Amino acid sequence: MDIKFNHVSYYYNANTPLQTVGFKDLDFTIKEHSFTSIIGQTGSGKSTLIQHLNGLLIPSQGEINIAGFKIVPQTKRKSLSKLRSQVGIVFQFPENQLYESTVLKDIAVGPLNFGVPLAKAQKQALATLKLVGLDSDLAQRSPTELSGGQMRRVAIAGILVMKPKILVLDEPTAGLDPYAHEEMMELFWHLHQKWHLTTIMVSHSMDDVAQYSDQVIWLDQGRLIQMASPREIFTNNQQLQMKPQSVAFYQELQAKGLQLLQTPLTIAELVTELKKKILGTTIE
Numbered sequence: 379m380d381i382k383f384n385h386v387s388y389y390y391n392a393n394t395p396l397q398t399v400g401f402k403d404l405d406f407t408i409k410e411h412s413f414t415s416i417i418g419q420t421g422s423g424k425s426t427l428i429q430h431l432n433g434l435l436i437p438s439q440g441e442i443n444i445a446g447f448k449i450v451p452q453t454k455r456k457s458l459s460k461l462r463s464q465v466g467i468v469f470q471f472p473e474n475q476l477y478e479s480t481v482l483k484d485i486a487v488g489p490l491n492f493g494v495p496l497a498k499a500q501k502q503a504l505a506t507l508k509l510v511g512l513d514s515d516l517a518q519r520s521p522t523e524l525s526g527g528q529m530r531r532v533a534i535a536g537i538l539v540m541k542p543k544i545l546v547l548d549e550p551t552a553g554l555d556p557y558a559h560e561e562m563m564e565l566f567w568h569l570h571q572k573w574h575l576t577t578i579m580v581s582h583s584m585d586d587v588a589q590y591s592d593q594v595i596w597l598d599q600g601r602l603i604q605m606a607s608p609r610e611i612f613t614n615n616q617q618l619q620m621k622p623q624s625v626a627f628y629q630e631l632q633a634k635g636l637q638l639l640q641t642p643l644t645i646a647e648l649v650t651e652l653k654k655k656i657l658g659t660t661i662e
C-alpha cells in the first residue's frame with residue numbers, strides 16, 4: 379500500500395506564542411516497496427516528517443494514509459499502536475536507547491510488548507541477532523559491553539524483530555567508519571529486497587542517496603522543493619550543495635567542456651560513462 383501525504387503541515391507548540399513550523403503543506407505519494415530518501419539541510423523538517431510515519435507526531439493539518447491507517451489532526455496517538463508494529467523507525471544513534479541487562483532482552487522488548495510469549499520472543503530475538511550479522515554468543519552479554527557498531531546493530535535488531543513492512547532510517551550510518559558504513563547500507567539494501575520493504579531513509583550521504591534510492595524527497599525550511607529520481611535531482615540542480623562524489627567530479631569535467639550521455643550517480647557509472655565517451659571518441 380502506498381503512503382500518501384495530503385497537504386500535511388506540522389507546527390511545534392501549535393497555537394502558542396512559541397509556535398514554529400516543523401514542515402508545511404507536504405503533498406506526495408511514496409510507492410509501496412520503493413526506496414525513498416529524504417534530503418535537506420539541517421532544520422528542513424526531515425526528522426519531523428518521519429515521526430509522522432508511525433504516529434509519534436500527529437499532523438496539525440492535512441491527512442496521512444499509511445499501512446491502512448488514516449491519520450488526521452483529530453487522530454489519537456493511542457489508536458495507532460498497531461501502526462507502530464508495521465512501521466519500524468531507526469532513530470539517529472539508536473544505540474543510546476539500549477537499557478536492558480542483556481542483548482537478547484533488549485531485542486525482545488518489542489515482541490513482548492505486543493504480547494508474544496517469552497520463549498517465542500527470545501527465539502525471534504536470537505534469529506534477528508544473527509540477521510544483523512552478530513554472533514549468537516553476544517546474546518547474554520550486556521549491551522554496554524559491546525562496541526559502538528555492535529550496539530547499533532543490536533538496536534536495529536530491536537526494530538527488525540517486529541518484521542516491519544515499512545522501515546524508516548534517520549541517518550543510520552552517522553558516526554560510523556567507512557567500512558562499517560558500507561556494511562550497514564548493504565544490510566539495509568539486502569533487507570529492502572528480501573523482505574520487500576518500503577524503505578525511507580534520511581541521509582546526508584548523497585552517495586548513498588544516489589546509489590540506493592528510487593526517489594528523493596528534497597526539503598528546505600519545511601517545504602517540499604522537489605520529489606524526483608536521484609538522476610533528476612542531481613542532474614538538474616547544479617546549485618544543490620550536497621551531491622554525490624561522481625556528480626561533483628562530472629560537474630568539474632563539464633566546466634572543462636566534457637559532456638557525458640547521462641549524469642553518473644556512482645563512481646562505477648562514472649567509469650562506465652567515461653569509457654563510453656573515450657572509446658567513442660577514439661572510434662570517431
Ligand SMILES: Nc1ncnc2c1ncn2[C@@H]1O[C@H](COP(=O)(O)OP(=O)(O)OP(=O)(O)O)[C@@H](O)[C@H]1O
Nearest residue numbers: 390398399400418419420421422423424425426427
Ligand atoms: N521539539 C521541537 N520543538 C520546537 N521546534 C522544533 C522541535 N524539533 C524541531 N523543531 C524545529 O522544526 C524544524 C524542523 O526540524 P527537524 O528536526 O525536523 O529538522 P531536520 O531536517 O531533521 O534537521 P537535522 O538535519 O539537523 O536533523 C526546525 O526549524 C526545528 O528548529
Ligand SMILES: [Mg+2]
Nearest residue numbers: 424425426548
Ligand atoms: Mg533530523
